[in-house]
Amino acid sequence: MSEIGDTVDPLALENQVCFALAVASRTVIGLYRPVLEPMGLTHPQYLVMLALWQHAPLSVKDLSRLLQLEPATLSPLLKRLESAGLVERRRASDDERSLAVVLTDEGRALRRQAEKVPATIVERLGMELTELQDLHQALTRVIAAATGAHLAGHR
Numbered sequence: 802m803s804e805i806g807d808t809v810d811p812l813a814l815e816n817q818v819c820f821a822l823a824v825a826s827r828t829v830i831g832l833y834r835p836v837l838e839p840m841g842l843t844h845p846q847y848l849v850m851l852a853l854w855q856h857a858p859l860s861v862k863d864l865s866r867l868l869q870l871e872p873a874t875l876s877p878l879l880k881r882l883e884s885a886g887l888v889e890r891r892r893a894s895d896d897e898r899s900l901a902v903v904l905t906d907e908g909r910a911l912r913r914q915a916e917k918v919p920a921t922i923v924e925r926l927g928m929e930l931t932e933l934q935d936l937h938q939a940l941t942r943v944i945a946a947a948t949g950a951h952l953a954g955h956r
Contacts, residue, residue, distance in 0.1 A: 818943075822943075829922075829926070830844050832922055832925050832926065833847065833918070833922060836918055836921050836922065836925075837918070839914075840911060840914055840915065841885055842911075845878055846878055846881065846882055847915070847918070848868055849864070849868065849875070849878050849879065849882060849888075850882070850887065850908065850911065850912075850915065851915075852864055852867050852868055853888065853902060853904050853908070854904070854909075854912045854915070857902065857903055857904045858901045858902060858903040858904075859901065859902050860896075860899045860900065860901055860902070861875065861876075861879070861890070861899070861900045861901075861902060862899065864879075864902055879902060882908075886905055886907045886908075887904065887905055887907055887908035887911060888902050888903065888904055888905060888908050889902075889903050889905055890902055890903075891903060
């Protein structure tokens with residue numbers, strides 16, 4: 802912690818939660834790149850596939866909500882995954898206005914390869930699984946607190 806005299810500098814870069822989160826995010830996602838590349842996926846595409854492997858079929862609206870992504874951000878990801886033959890977007894049978902995202906056979910088959918990703922990332926981080934689980938819980942609380950503050954209008 803940077804200090805000015807006897808007090809902590811509230812504006813010191815290394816004291817900022819946002820800085821630590823940004824650097825951690827970039828560096829951890831950087832570890833995923835070489836692991837996902839052989840699968841033909843970027844990290845955002847991997848997140849879409851994770852959601853679909855767990856919940857498919859999903860409406861675009863539900864997928865957007867689940868991933869906490871705006872539909873305008875999600876749409877190009879889905880187009881690229883569709884071009885790669887991993888997903889299809891179809892009109893939902895129960896609501897013609899809604900698009901459902903379904904996995905293709907190739908998309909379902911890719912799951913087997915993806916099952917190795919979490920363990921590979923844990924190994925590359927060199928951290929204890931319990932420490933990563935604790936971090937995940939803390940980050941989930943941070944997300945909830947920030948979402949609550951945002952919804953309450955504290956910008």
